[in-house]
Amino acid sequence: MAVEYEARVARIVEHAPDTRSLFLRGPRLAFRPGQFISCLLPVGGETLIRPYSIASSPEEDDLEVCLNLVPGGLASPHLLRLPVGAAVRFTGPWGTFVLDRAPEAEAVFIADGTGVAPIRPMLRRALATATRHPLRLLYGAADPERLLYRAELEALARQHTGFRFEHVPSARLRDEVARRWVDGDADRCRRFFICGVGEIVPALRDLLRRAGYERRAVQYEKW
């Protein structure tokens, strides 16, 4: 059995009416940017196991998880109702969608919606260990107001000349990826890190791999 930990909700940040970050304070986990914790949630007389990407960096004291309300879901309404001070049990860190340092190639991060959560610490780590290679973030959301961490990402883009951050409507994400990195040139040395919810993720994976990018150059996590 995995080791269980307990943390307290130290702070709540509301990004939008249905999207919040919970800052969990408890045992300090050593984790790799991109990993997730697995929350053990008492719902309806049983324990639900639900994974949540860590949106904070390993250097920070609190673990930040960012979630939105899943219509018809059981776990997200429970978590979104928790007040400051509530206990949360979890295991982890888990997951192999990670980035320990900037790749020796152009790195393209592609996030859709709350899929930006694990991308955020990966991107921070990439910027902190950046080489001469460019870093890109293409962030899909219904409209710019729905972008999470927008001010932070824009500030990072101002501070780091090698980093560009762009928003595209989620519905156009696949076409934009094809236009830029499949049809745009013949360079197939880039590294991709993709995270989102649902079928867009394997769709982007297949698009890039079929275009000639190496299998291991296209890393992804589908929620």
Next chain:
Amino acid sequence: MPSVARIRVIFENGDPERVIEFDPARAPFQHDGKPGSILDVLLGHGIHLEHACGGNCACTTCHVIVKGGGNTLSASDDSEEDLLDKAPGLTPTSRLGCQAMVEDPDAEIVVVIPRYTINQIVSEHGG
């Protein structure tokens, strides 16, 4: 007569082995993993199998090694194979329990549950 499929479960940690008999047509047996998957069957019959991602094919903690009856399971796809690449103790017959579904109603499957999962590290708060 309803079909009876069997999964013999061998634990690498030395726990006594178990044999589950079930009717695949009755899946799902609980709510995590693909319906009728090894994870679904085991959890639904009181056998703990780690599944940190909730059975969503996003980690390797439900890694099992299929020792028999692998041809009666659903085929793996790219998502499963990409994750298995990163599973500690990978073998040629490794599968993710949350993805490998029992498709043959008369399947006779043998799986080994490895001792380990992905390493975890923890230090005291502020440490």
